[in-house]
Amino acid sequence: IDFDVGLRNLDLIMGCERRVVYDLINVIQNEATLNQALIKDKHCDNLYVLPASQTRDKDALTRDGVEKVLNDLTDKMGFEYVVCDSPAGIEQGALMALYFADEAIVTTNPEISSVRDSDRILGILSSKSRRAETNSIPVKEHLLITRYAPERVEKGEMLSVQDIQEI
Structure with a gap:
């Protein structure tokens, strides 16, 4: 949909x-x-x-x-x-999809603004989804990192996976 x-x-x-x-x-x-x-x-x-x-x-x-x-x-x-x-x-549209989710794949780019936005989406999943409202099993969350380039991480031009996890 x-x-x-x-x-x-x-x-x-x-x-x-x-x-x-x-x-x-x-x-x-x-x-x-x-x-x-x-x-x-x-x-x-x-x-x-x-x-x-x-x-x-x-x-x-x-x-x-x-x-x-x-x-x-x-x-x-x-x-x-x-x-x-x-x-x-x-x-x-996003709030409706998040509300009814049983499982969610949240995509992010290895940039601070994108990671922060994704963190906000994950927060909504854990607090404002139907599962959260009914105290059911939490939404199963996945974070998908797109446009990741290890060579750019080595040059300090991009966040590493560890940096993203810490945020």
């Missing part, structure tokens, strides 16, 4: 941008069904994309609406895994 409402791009990355008819917001607002909005990948039998809206406001994402979509995907349609592509930053 692409949660980047207003700035969707998962459809572009997945090569299905010309096949988008309905989107996540259409489903939440009962303007389309999940079956109408899901786009089946042409190369992988069990992969579907639910695009974000390009034209709607982020406020159209409601907790009840997102919960219904996720429940329908798992309970009614039998999806074992639902990957929620969250936008950068802390806004409605």
Whole structure:
């Protein structure tokens, strides 16, 4: 599910941008069904994309609406895994994806500002997710470091893995 409402791009990355008819917001607002909005990948039998809206406001994402979509995907349609592509930053799309997460892969670059932002996201997962609110098993967290170059670390141009862990 692409949660980047207003700035969707998962459809572009997945090569299905010309096949988008309905989107996540259409489903939440009962303007389309999940079956109408899901786009089946042409190369992988069990992969579907639910695009974000390009034209709607982020406020159209409601907790009840997102919960219904996720429940329908798992309970009614039998999806074992639902990957929620969250936008950068802390806004409605990201907060919805974080709230319902069972497991999270947070990406960061080896730069102080990116690591600090990722630390904030991890803090939200541990304090404001549904699991945190209900005192359930914590969200399983993973930190994925992108654009890492050991030679730049040696030159002091980039944070090391140890530096990132300490932050």
